[in-house]
Amino acid sequence: MSRFILYTFQCAPLQNREKHLFENLPSIQERMDNKLEYIRNIITSPGFKFKSKKDGEFNFKLFYDHEGLLVFRIANNKALNLEENFKNTQHHYSPSCFVILDNRENIQQVAIEEDKKSFSSTDVVRNILEYTLKKRLLNNGLTIEIKKEYEQKEFWELVGKQTKGVSMVRFTLSYPNLGRVHDSIEKFLNSESKAVNSKKTELEFCSDNSEQLELHESNTQLAGLVEASAKSGNPITIKARGIKKFIRTGETIKSFEIDDLEAKMASSDLFQNLSGWLKHQYDNENA
Template sequence: MARFATYYIRYNEELAPYDWEDRQEHLSALFSQDNSITFGEGVPSDEQKKNGFHYAKIFNHRVYHLKCNPRIIVMQFANSIDIPLESKFEQSVVKDEPSLFVIIDNRKDIRTVAIQNRRKAFSAPKRVAKIMEDIITRTLFNDHCYSAEILPEYYPADLFKAWQEQQKHAQSLRFSSSEEMTYDEIMQSVEKLKDKDFYDNSLMPSLLQLALEAKKAKYKHKFTVMPEDKKTALNVDKTTTFMKNLVTLARATKEPVELVTKEGAVFKCFVEPEDDSTDKIVHHNLDDSWLEMLFKGKKKDGSKAESEDMAKAEAAVVELLNSIKHMSEDIEKKEDAA
């Protein structure tokens, strides 16, 4: 299961372009084929210029347009990395090109971009977003006199602030443990929180043991907190042993807490948000084998993917995008941004 960071595109009108209203068509054109746009960075050397390179480093990519909706674009984005090796006492360098997936939802008035968080390929999704933003903006500005930004979606508020605001309407809180961190890693992280407010680790071994057994049995496990009487408010609680342990767990695993209101709205938030941290960007899960199938035409076991298999893969992509849909909030006049 791969984790995807949620970003979105915002267009900025700079010089009153005559075809501003066609901006989504312009974006489609940039991804119509693999070679419609080149992603790169750095000033090329004289040798690279002779060979027709416009950048010192090129990031290879390929695109796939969903058959069910061609305006949804799946892209495989690669990072060429030099790996030093030693063979028979001789130093050498080989090229590796680990990749990740980027999904662009370019349906009418939608601006969503989902970037896989895969450190083997790139240190963080924001690195990919920056590379894409630089080249897309340069191209759009040169051709159409407007720019674009690729911005992250952050969790809306810290836990206690959101809880205070929604207290009368709050139905429940849901805490989850990390799917990626081990028991020992979480306990080590817990130890570092001793000086924090609301710290309590007295129930931690029991809580983690429950989560561990749930994981072994392939259950999705969350600790749900709700008032005994459904008609009463879910009062803000910073003092009970149970709540302090859950807050400590959320801090240690860096997992968001879900606050669910009686109307069904869900607020995902951290105990203490830090807007400059990549960990605070909204993430969603998607089985990347679906995406690999779209490009390779083969299932996980290597057998050929039939048309119904491809349709299921596309449906999984659409389901993800519908759950993170970001509608347009473009800046149509430069002075409006002030």
């Protein structure tokens, strides 16, 4: 049984009017409309390899590409010193882990297999994916961020633990292009963030020194901000009364398990199975 950790990816347009780097590219709207096609074309292009600034290239093997779902393995570059005939000999090997990239509109998730024999953490794989795609998407006038999702309930549990109340809450939201976020928040970000080309939008709520914020899950606008933050992987900053340090969400993770994914690669029902596993995660988000 393999455990997969969930991440979300979002794209944003690049602008450089002084150097006119993007003057021959499609409009910002066209680029954003085609962002998922660009990502698929990059990963499925002949001879493609993932890269990192520090460790060079990483081999990968694409197993599945159908209706927006891509499944591949990415191999690490490792070496082991073993003694043979009284001499130390270095042996190179390439353990790999699975990555499921859900490239469908309004989903935009990456599930990375947790396998410490191949990579020390799923964040290492995340860094490789983001570094490579950022470099390649420059040609399309776009950038990308991949962030680990966390549980929405984490915020409400943290707020509930503050016996003296909360005096400040700050939300940091990414450039709007992910339909899974709360509808009202998406509309706000569309009208404000896009107009000024803001890659990040911050909303901060502060109480008077003698008072505290009224933070209730029944407040649909507040719940929408919490939902958007958790699904986008953006931490929420909390200032509790009586505590000097800021508190930040993002400590929890979202994950699911798959039994022997490689054996399921040949199944004619693979798309339905993958969609079902991932949909189960979306349903749990809103349960």
